[in-house]
Each structure stands twice: as C-alpha cells, then as structure tokens.
Amino acid sequence: MEDGRELKKRLRQECLEKRAGLSQDEVREKSERIMARLFELDEFKKANFIMFYVDFKNEVMTQDAIAKALSMGKRVAVPKTVKDEGLWAIEIKSLDDLSAGALGILEPTKLENRVDPEELDLVIVPGVAFDRKGHRLGFGAGYYDRFLPKLRPGVKKIAVAFEVQLVDSVPAEEHDIRMDAILTEEQLISLPND
Ligand SMILES: Nc1ncnc2c1ncn2[C@@H]1O[C@H](COP(=O)(O)OP(=O)(O)O)[C@@H](O)[C@H]1O
Ligand SMILES: [Mg+2]
Numbered sequence: 570m571e572d573g574r575e576l577k578k579r580l581r582q583e584c585l586e587k588r589a590g591l592s593q594d595e596v597r598e599k600s601e602r603i604m605a606r607l608f609e610l611d612e613f614k615k616a617n618f619i620m621f622y623v624d625f626k627n628e629v630m631t632q633d634a635i636a637k638a639l640s641m642g643k644r645v646a647v648p649k650t651v652k653d654e655g656l657w658a659i660e661i662k663s664l665d666d667l668s669a670g671a672l673g674i675l676e677p678t679k680l681e682n683r684v685d686p687e688e689l690d691l692v693i694v695p696g697v698a699f700d701r702k703g704h705r706l707g708f709g710a711g712y713y714d715r716f717l718p719k720l721r722p723g724v725k726k727i728a729v730a731f732e733v734q735l736v737d738s739v740p741a742e743e744h745d746i747r748m749d750a751i752l753t754e755e756q757l758i759s760l761p762n763d
Contacts, residue, residue, distance in 0.1 A: 576740040580705055583697040587680050587733045590628045596731075599754040600630035603729050606752055607634065607693070612725050616691035618644040618684075620658050623667060623675045629729040636664055646684055648712070649677050656716040658684050686719035694728045694748060703728075703747040703760040704739035717746040725749045 591599075607613050619638060624630045638645055646658040647667070659677035661667065670676040683709070694713060698706040705728060707713055717726055728748040732755050740749075751758040 573740045573742050577709070578708055580736065580739065581697050581709060584706070584734055584736065588697075588731065591627055591733065596627050597630060598611050599731050600624075602754040603731075604630055604634040604637075606757065607727070607729065608637070610752075610757075612691055612727065612750075616643065617659045618646070618690045618694040618737075619690055620648070620689050622693065622695045622701065623647050623701070625672075625674045625696070629692070629731065631729075632664060634693055637659075639663065646689065647677050648678065648716070650710075650712055655762055656712040658686055658689060658716075660684050664752075684714065687721050689720060689724060691724065692717065692720065694726050696728055696730060696734070698734050698736045698739055699730055699748065699751050700739045701737055701751075701759075702738075703749070703751065703759055703762070704741040704745060705748055706739045711744065714744050714746050727752055729753075 621631045621635050623632065635645055643653045644660060646660045649657045649659050651657050657680070659680060661677050662681040664681055666677055667675040668678050694705065696705045696707050705713070726746070726749050730751060730753055732753050735753065747760065747762060749760055749762050
C-alpha cells in the first residue's frame with residue numbers, strides 16, 4: 570500500500586522527467602506564452618506588488634517577466650528559502666539583485682529587503698505537478714504550504730506550469746494549499762476557492 574507521501578514521491582519523479590524532456594526552445598516559447606497570458610489577467614494588472622519565483626532547470630521561465638513588471642513600475646519580490654525559517658519574500662529592484670547560490674539557483678542577495686507577506690497583492694507559484702482542482706505538488710519540502718497562509722485573505726495564488734505538468738490527480742494532504750488558478754501555455758484553469 571502506498572501512502573500519500575510515497576505517491577507524491579513517485580508522481581514528482583514522473584513529472585520532473587516529463588518536464589526535463591522539453592527542449593530549451595520549447596521551454597522558452599511556452600514560457601513566453603504563459604507570461605504573455607499572465608500580463609493580460611485583471612488580477613495581474615491590478616496588482617502593485619507581485620511575488621514571482623526565479624526559474625531553474627526546466628521551470629516556466631520568469632526572468633523576462635520580472636524585468637517587464639519592474640519596468641511597468643510594479644514592485645517585485647522573489648523567494649529565498651531559509652533553513653529552519655521557511656520561505657522569505659525578498660523585494661528586488663532589478664535582476665542584478667539576484668546571484669547564484671548553492672546548486673546554482675539564482676537567489677535574492679539583499680535579505681534586509683525582506684517584506685511582510687501581507688504586503689503582497691499576488692503570488693506566482695511554481696510547482697512540479699498540478700491537478701485541475703488546484704492541488705499542487707512541490708519539491709517536497711512544503712515551503713509554499715507554510716508560506717501561502719501568511720498572505721492577506723483574498724490574495725490570489727496563480728500557479729504557472731506547462732501542460733505536461735497537469736495530472737489527473739495530485740494526492741493532496743491536509744496541509745497542502747490549493748491554487749486559485751493554474752495558467753499553462755494552453756489554458757487558464759480558474760478555481761472557485763473558499
Ligand atoms: N503548514 C505546515 N506546517 C508544518 N509542516 C508542513 C506544513 N506544510 C507542509 N509541511 C510539511 O512539509 C513536508 C512536505 O510537504 P509536501 O506537501 O509533501 O511537499 P510539497 O508541497 O513541497 O510537495 C511534509 O512532511 C509536511 O508535513
Ligand atoms: Mg504540499
């Protein structure tokens with residue numbers, strides 16, 4: 570018998586493999602389509618302060634979108650995972666405020682620019698896999714599950730993902746936080762959230 574954790578682990582491996590199978594050109598082209606759609610959403614247009622993430626490996630690419638949002642005058646924060654603390658939202662003023670940390674992942678360097686999650690108007694959430702009910706599978710550390718409840722009520726959590734990351738069902742547990750929408754290169758899945 571498989572419990573939720575084992576199922577998640579297996580699904581995580583399968584989905585990471587599928588995503589790794591996308592070529593760099595595919596990742597770039599699909600990411601551009603996803604981000605173009607994001608910028609058209611009312612929730613995005615209305616938001617003054619947006620939390621993005623910085624992509625690595627074959628995640629939906631965000632750096633062009635971050636630069637564009639900044640140039641539009643929006644405030645931008647990105648996550649920094651702090652061991653034993655959780656996920657911090659750090660405001661950046663430019664992509665130059667990022668540098669490669671452990672594992673080569675770009676991270677914000679100015680930790681003094683940490684912001685209160687209550688300041689954020691919108692969060693763009695990465696993930697390994699999603700189902701059509703808004704359930705999310707992450708990397709398995711639960712960082713976003715612990716961070717997202719700190720947002721103001723009503724602040725939208727929009728996941729961005731490639732179609733290959735959509736699965737029939739993510740074995741969600743009690744602590745898993747659901748997305749308000751999932752945006753792929755083909756569709757916007759909007760979820761009525763309580
Ligand atoms: N709100 C929370 N409080 C305490 N622990 C949590 C919370 N959310 C998640 N966790 C823990 O984090 C671990 C990973 O969570 P999981 O949902 O499997 O990962 P992910 O969301 O990254 O795929 C789990 O063992 C879970 O108990
Ligand atoms: Mg989770």
